[in-house]
Amino acid sequence: MNRLRHLNRSTSLLVLLIFGGCAELAYQHMNDPSRDVWQQPKAVIQALNLSPGARVADLGAGGGYFTWPLAEAVGPEGKVYAVDINETGLRMIEQEAKTRNVSNVKPVLATPTDHQLPEPVELVFTCDTYHHMSDRVAYFRSLASHLRDNGRVAILDFHKTGFFSGILGHGTSKELVRQEMNEAGYRLVAEHSFLQDQHFQIFAVSRP
Numbered sequence: 001m002n003r004l005r006h007l008n009r010s011t012s013l014l015v016l017l018i019f020g021g022c023a024e025l026a027y028q029h030m031n032d033p034s035r036d037v038w039q040q041p042k043a044v045i046q047a048l049n050l051s052p053g054a055r056v057a058d059l060g061a062g063g064g065y066f067t068w069p070l071a072e073a074v075g076p077e078g079k080v081y082a083v084d085i086n087e088t089g090l091r092m093i094e095q096e097a098k099t100r101n102v103s104n105v106k107p108v109l110a111t112p113t114d115h116q117l118p119e120p121v122e123l124v125f126t127c128d129t130y131h132h133m134s135d136r137v138a139y140f141r142s143l144a145s146h147l148r149d150n151g152r153v154a155i156l157d158f159h160k161t162g163f164f165s166g167i168l169g170h171g172t173s174k175e176l177v178r179q180e181m182n183e184a185g186y187r188l189v190a191e192h193s194f195l196q197d198q199h200f201q202i203f204a205v206s207r208p
Helices: 002-019 023-030 033-039 041-048 067-074 087-100 136-146 162-167 174-183
Strands: 055-059 079-084 105-109 121-127 147-158 186-192 198-205
Touching (some): 033 041, 041 198, 067 079, 067 105, 079 087, 087 105, 136 147, 136 174, 147 174, 174 186, 174 198
Parallel strands (some): 055 079, 055 121, 079 105, 121 147
Antiparallel strands (some): 147 198
C-alpha cells in the first residue's frame, strides 16, 4: 500500500509537470532513483534475457530510465535505439550518453505512427507507453517487419485501476494488450508477475 501511495504521488507530480509545460523536469522525475523501489529495473532486465551484442529499441524512452540498463545488458557491441516523439527527452539522453561515455545508445526521433528504426532489432521494449499510443494494432503490425528472426516485443504498462490509471487512462488491462497484439499478428511467449503495479508481457510474431 505504501508503494502504491508513492506511485500515485509520483504520477500526480508527473502529470502536473507535463501539463505545466515542464517536460525536462518531468523526465528528470521519471529518472528519480526512488522509482527503482517499485519498478525493479534489475529484475525487468534480467527477465528479458538479452544477449551481448543484441540490437534493442527502447520505445518511448522518455528521459532514458530503462535506456541505460538496456545498454549495459547488450554491452559495447550491442546497440540501444532510444526512440521517442519528444525531442526534450532525446536531448537529455544524448547529453547523458556523453556524460557516461556510452557509445552504444542512439537517440531516434520518431512520429506517433512511425518508429523510424534504422535497422531490425531483436527486442522492442516499451514501458508505460502503450496506453499513450493510438491505433496500436496498426502500429505493431507495421513494427513486425523491423524485428529480426525470433525477435520479441516486451510491453510493461500500468494496470487499469485507480484514478490515474483508470479514470485518466494512464494504463491498460493486460487482457486488452494481449487482444490487440494478437490482432497485430503476435503471440504471447512470456508473462511476468513480479511487478505489483504493472503487467509485463512478452510477444513474438506469429509465424505461419
